[in-house]
Amino acid sequence: MSDKKEKILIVEDEAPLLNVLDKKFKQEGYETILAKDGRKGLEMAKSEQPDLILLDILMPKMDGLEMLKRLRASVDGGRDIPVFCLTNLSEMENISEAVQIGVSGYLVKTDWKLDEVVKKVKEKLNEAHEE
Amino acid sequence: MRNIIDKIQEILINPLKEVSDLPTLRKTRLLTFAILLLLVFNIVFSLIPEALGITSFGMLGLSIVFTLLLFVTYVISRYGFVTLSTSAIILAFSAAVFYMSYQIGDTDILPYIVIPLLIGSMLLDLKYMRWVFYTILAMAVIFPVFIEGLTIKDFLFGFISYLVMIEGLVYLVTWNRERIEELHIVNVKRRENFLKAIVSNVDEALITINRHGKIKFWNPSAERMYGYSQKEVLGKDISEFINEKFIEMHSRMVERYVNSNFKSNEVEQMRMEEESRKGKKIILEVSAAAWSIEKKMYITAILHDITKQIEIENRFIRKKEEAEKLALESSKHLQLVEEKNVQLERTKKAMLNLLEDIEEDKAIVEREKARSDSILLAIGEGVVVTDRKDRILLVNDAFEEMLGWKRGEVKGKSFVELIPMQNEKGKDVPVKERMKHLLLYEGKDINESNGRYLTRTSSVKPYYYIRKDGSRFPVNITKTPIVMGRDNVGTVEVFRDITREREIDKAKTEFVSIASHQLRTPLSTIGWYTEMLVSEDAGRLNSDQKSYLKEIYIGNKRMIKLVNALLNVSRIEMGTFGVAPVEIDITKLADDVVREFLPLVKKKGISFDKEYAKDIPKIKLDTKLTRIVFQNILSNAVKYTPKGGKVTLDIRMGDDSKGTVKERQLSKNVIIKISDTGCGIPEKQKDKIFTKLFRADNVKEIDPDGTGLGLYIVKSIVDNARGKIWFESEENKGTTFFVAIPITGMKKQEGTKSLIGG
Numbered sequence: 001m002s003d004k005k006e007k008i009l010i011v012e013d014e015a016p017l018l019n020v021l022d023k024k025f026k027q028e029g030y031e032t033i034l035a036k037d038g039r040k041g042l043e044m045a046k047s048e049q050p051d052l053i054l055l056d057i058l059m060p061k062m063d064g065l066e067m068l069k070r071l072r073a074s075v076d077g078g079r080d081i082p083v084f085c086l087t088n089l090s091e092m093e094n095i096s097e098a099v100q101i102g103v104s105g106y107l108v109k110t111d112w113k114l115d116e117v118v119k120k121v122k123e124k125l126n127e128a129h130e131e
Numbered sequence: 132m133r134n135i136i137d138k139i140q141e142i143l144i145n146p147l148k149e150v151s152d153l154p155t156l157r158k159t160r161l162l163t164f165a166i167l168l169l170l171v172f173n174i175v176f177s178l179i180p181e182a183l184g185i186t187s188f189g190m191l192g193l194s195i196v197f198t199l200l201l202f203v204t205y206v207i208s209r210y211g212f213v214t215l216s217t218s219a220i221i222l223a224f225s226a227a228v229f230y231m232s233y234q235i236g237d238t239d240i241l242p243y244i245v246i247p248l249l250i251g252s253m254l255l256d257l258k259y260m261r262w263v264f265y266t267i268l269a270m271a272v273i274f275p276v277f278i279e280g281l282t283i284k285d286f287l288f289g290f291i292s293y294l295v296m297i298e299g300l301v302y303l304v305t306w307n308r309e310r311i312e313e314l315h316i317v318n319v320k321r322r323e324n325f326l327k328a329i330v331s332n333v334d335e336a337l338i339t340i341n342r343h344g345k346i347k348f349w350n351p352s353a354e355r356m357y358g359y360s361q362k363e364v365l366g367k368d369i370s371e372f373i374n375e376k377f378i379e380m381h382s383r384m385v386e387r388y389v390n391s392n393f394k395s396n397e398v399e400q401m402r403m404e405e406e407s408r409k410g411k412k413i414i415l416e417v418s419a420a421a422w423s424i425e426k427k428m429y430i431t432a433i434l435h436d437i438t439k440q441i442e443i444e445n446r447f448i449r450k451k452e453e454a455e456k457l458a459l460e461s462s463k464h465l466q467l468v469e470e471k472n473v474q475l476e477r478t479k480k481a482m483l484n485l486l487e488d489i490e491e492d493k494a495i496v497e498r499e500k501a502r503s504d505s506i507l508l509a510i511g512e513g514v515v516v517t518d519r520k521d522r523i524l525l526v527n528d529a530f531e532e533m534l535g536w537k538r539g540e541v542k543g544k545s546f547v548e549l550i551p552m553q554n555e556k557g558k559d560v561p562v563k564e565r566m567k568h569l570l571l572y573e574g575k576d577i578n579e580s581n582g583r584y585l586t587r588t589s590s591v592k593p594y595y596y597i598r599k600d601g602s603r604f605p606v607n608i609t610k611t612p613i614v615m616g617r618d619n620v621g622t623v624e625v626f627r628d629i630t631r632e633r634e635i636d637k638a639k640t641e642f643v644s645i646a647s648h649q650l651r652t653p654l655s656t657i658g659w660y661t662e663m664l665v666s667e668d669a670g671r672l673n674s675d676q677k678s679y680l681k682e683i684y685i686g687n688k689r690m691i692k693l694v695n696a697l698l699n700v701s702r703i704e705m706g707t708f709g710v711a712p713v714e715i716d717i718t719k720l721a722d723d724v725v726r727e728f729l730p731l732v733k734k735k736g737i738s739f740d741k742e743y744a745k746d747i748p749k750i751k752l753d754t755k756l757t758r759i760v761f762q763n764i765l766s767n768a769v770k771y772t773p774k775g776g777k778v779t780l781d782i783r784m785g786d787d788s789k790g791t792v793k794e795r796q797l798s799k800n801v802i803i804k805i806s807d808t809g810c811g812i813p814e815k816q817k818d819k820i821f822t823k824l825f826r827a828d829n830v831k832e833i834d835p836d837g838t839g840l841g842l843y844i845v846k847s848i849v850d851n852a853r854g855k856i857w858f859e860s861e862e863n864k865g866t867t868f869f870v871a872i873p874i875t876g877m878k879k880q881e882g883t884k885s886l887i888g889g
Contacts, residue, residue: 016656020656024663088648089647089648109651110655110695113662
């Protein structure tokens with residue numbers, strides 16, 4: 001791991017979940033930035049240029065998929081940031097839409113342990129480094 | 132019936148009577164008679180001068196009397212009283228004339244009177260009367276010789292001249308007779324051919340048998356009906372070929388006919404069921420009549436095959452009932468969505484059947500037309516019937532209501548042009564496309580799929596019809612061509628406004644979606660926080676605290692599982708789960724699932740065996756759904772098998788020579804067999820095992836956590852794939868589950884939801 005901490009943007013409207021994710025990733029040695037809705041998340045993604053985004057889907061103001069769409073379409077950076085959908089929506093249409101827009105993974109919260117989520121993020125970031 | 136029998140009798144028995152009526156023959160007879168009369172008067176008048184001189188007028192009177200007698204004899208002969216009695220009379224008269232002439236003393240006159248008499252009698256019966264004639268001629272010539280002492284020369288001259296004259300007449304009469312016979316033969320032949328033609332060409336079987344039951348006649352239709360040729364049956368006993376009922380009727384008729392002294396004229400009629408040589412069941416209507424010729428009695432029976440007629444009648448009665456029932460149901464309209472679908476399908480079918488019947492029996496349908504029309508009009512769905520060129524023939528009330536067009540405005544117009552159709556995005560579906568998509572079938576083999584071509588539009592991505600006022604509504608369309616023989620003569624379309632269904636559907640979908648999110652969010656919160664605590668990220672815990680937290684964590688997992696299963700069930704029940712088949716190697720998929728279970732298998736101390744046949748083809752299956760099937764059954768097997776037990780997975784092709792009876796019937800299926808030596812399924816609860824939320828008593832103790840949804844979901848998936856699932860089980864010994872999946876694989880199914888793998 002490099003001396004500079006990798007930055008993870010967590011977009012999640014449910015406070016307790018945002019909190020526990022924040023704690024966990026900090027503990028694992030990442031820098032975290034947090035957003036409680038899609039609009040905020042999009043702003044932060046553009047301004048902060050995180051290394052990876054964990055994105056909830058069902059959120060107020062702007063939902064995760066809409067945010068993702070705009071991020072991918074934006075000219076001022078953010079097109080290539082890897083994104084994991086971390087959500088409780090398991091409908092086929094949500095998943096396929098997300099995949100179409102371009103995500104690195106689609107994780108259903110109840111099916112994934114925190115440790116496993118961390119592992120997945122680590123793998124993705126390592127992969128990015130190797131490239 | 133009587134007519135035919137009469138005809139046969141007439142043709143066989145009375146040819147002469149027929150012949151005598153022929154104009155040509157009558158002429159010949161009249162001619163003969165005229166010559167005869169001429170001869171008589173010639174003779175009579177040639178005698179007059181002599182008679183005036185020598186004999187009395189009494190003689191002349193006598194000759195007139197004899198001429199009249201000749202005429203009477205001729206008239207009598209027309210009524211057929213010939214032979215001995217007549218010739219006796221004639222002989223007696225001749226003798227009387229001889230005697231009288233002897234008394235008078237003039238014998239010259241004798242031949243002149245007697246000869247015409249003889250010629251006349253010859254006409255009656257040539258063969259016989261000829262001898263009578265010669266006797267009398269001899270008398271007529273010999274008497275004068277005795278009485279008047281004529282010379283031998285005179286005698287010979289007289290004898291020869293009469294002989295020539297008489298033989299000439301004989302020739303004429305003979306010729307006449309031969310002509311009659313010739314014509315008679317020709318006529319009989321003609322009649323015979325005519326009869327033969329009738330008898331061979333009638334659809335009915337014609338059978339003639341004698342009083343002892345021997346078959347005398349058997350027409351081609353009888354050959355067809357019974358499968359025995361005329362050659363095979365002629366002269367044989369009828370009981371070898373025809374059923375008992377007929378034999379009984381035969382003996383009944385024979386008895387009656389004989390008792391009535393061959394005069395009974397009755398016709399027997401009955402119905403009987405018969406089996407042809409090929410074993411085909413047919414229903415026959417039988418009419419039989421007795422008749423006789425020369426004291427020989429026969430029975431002719433006409434057998435009419437009414438199987439098809441009865442079938443049509445029965446079918447029609449059934450169809451009618453069906454249609455009536457449907458009309459009733461239609462009026463009760465607006466029920467649940469599922470019911471609607473079924474109803475639509477059945478309505479369609481009933482209508483199609485009604486229309487099919489038009490072809491089968493126009494006459495009957497004509498009678499029923501008014502009725503079926505009213506049924507059609509009362510149906511709650513929009514109905515439009517078009518001809519093959521898409522011109523509207525008939526629409527119902529629902530059509531008018533839904534589309535805003537009146538019946539009078541649409542009749543004869545092109546349906547696709549009149550009612551525009553749009554897809555979900557509001558784009559018009561081109562007319563050409565609609566014709567192709569919905570009417571089509573032109574030139575296709577109609578016999579495929581039993582002549583039924585149903586085109587149905589999807590409810591998930593519906594089309595829209597545009598009303599007269601330009602507004603639109605989503606429809607579910609079922610359309611079928613009307614097929615007669617091999618021709619497509621038009622279409623029937625039934626459509627339904629599915630606006631409300633779609634709203635309900637959408638609401639349900641949203642509910643499930645929201646519910647899945649809302650229920651899982653707190654569960655993931657609990658899960659992750661518990662995980663943090665257990666991993667002691669927030670400080671060390673004592674062992675009690677740790678174990679309590681573990682309970683919370685396990686409980687949470689259970690809850691998640693239950694929520695997932697319930698969501699799957701609701702998707703199954705809504706029919707909204709999607710099926711996306713791809714070609715897969717089912718054994719590879721099985722291995723993947725098995726790998727997940729191996730740690731548990733090891734931990735529990737049970738052994739696991741697998742065996743895959745080599746000939747298993749790749750099948751188009753939805754990976755996720757197939758995985759759920761394996762997961763659930765394997766999970767149960769492992770869960771309910773105690774330490775030291777064994778779980779076996781066996782995948783092979785169904786073979787009609789191997790396996791259990793059930794397996795053998797599934798030769799075009801892949802059969803997955805999962806056996807365990809676990810607790811088994813209690814006998815009493817076997818029939819409930821696939822029921823939603825059901826859990827057998829014995830497994831509740833082993834695993835209190837089960838949802839009771841696993842097998843229900845598995846069965847729904849297997850059913851959806853048109854496969855089969857069954858099991859064999861004995862309590863405390865083990866269970867074997869069988870899943871048969873057709874190698875044709877799963878069908879793609881549009882659906883917004885997918886099932887959640889466990």
